[in-house]
Amino acid sequence: MRTENPPYFSPRExxxxxxxxxxxxxxNISRVLVYLTFTPEASSREIxxxxxxxxxxxxxxxxxxxxxxxxxxxxxxxENKGRPVKIYQLAIPIGTxxxxxxxxxxxxxxxxxxLVQKLKEFIPPT
Numbered sequence: 001m002r003t004e005n006p007p008y009f010s011p012r013e014x015x016x017x018x019x020x021x022x023x024x025x026x027x028n029i030s031r032v033l034v035y036l037t038f039t040p041e042a043s044s045r046e047i048x049x050x051x052x053x054x055x056x057x058x059x060x061x062x063x064x065x066x067x068x069x070x071x072x073x074x075x076x077x078x079e080n081k082g083r084p085v086k087i088y089q090l091a092i093p094i095g096t097x098x099x100x101x102x103x104x105x106x107x108x109x110x111x112x113x114x115l116v117q118k119l120k121e122f123i124p125p126t
Contacts, residue, residue: 008050013038023101028057029064033097036071041089062088070097 009017013034020030031051036042042050047058065071072091075084090097 009034020101023105025101026061026064028053028061032058032061033065033070033094036088036090037094041087043085043087045085047088068100 009031016037017027017030017034020033021027025033028051031053032047035047035050039046039050044055044058044062047053048055051058053061062071062073066073069091071088073086073088076087078085
């Protein structure tokens, strides 16, 4: 029987991931980000197991975080024959990533406030 939360995430790590989701970060990205925060480097397979995500979810999270400059990868030879294994790690400290999220949220809030101000210009005087 499969449990809802994998045993690898402590309650504090689960809370961290949930707060990232509430801040607007997608679930798969938040779980991978939390895992990499507390793990210096990991393969895709290790990330899948620890975060309880499927391979496509991990791949999409990695692609997005790489595009943001949050994660870097390197390839290493597999133990057996076959494809090389990608090893991922955070490219910048988690504190910097949180600062980037904060700045994005501030920009988003400012855009929304500007929109509301623009809407007020259309209200006829009473």
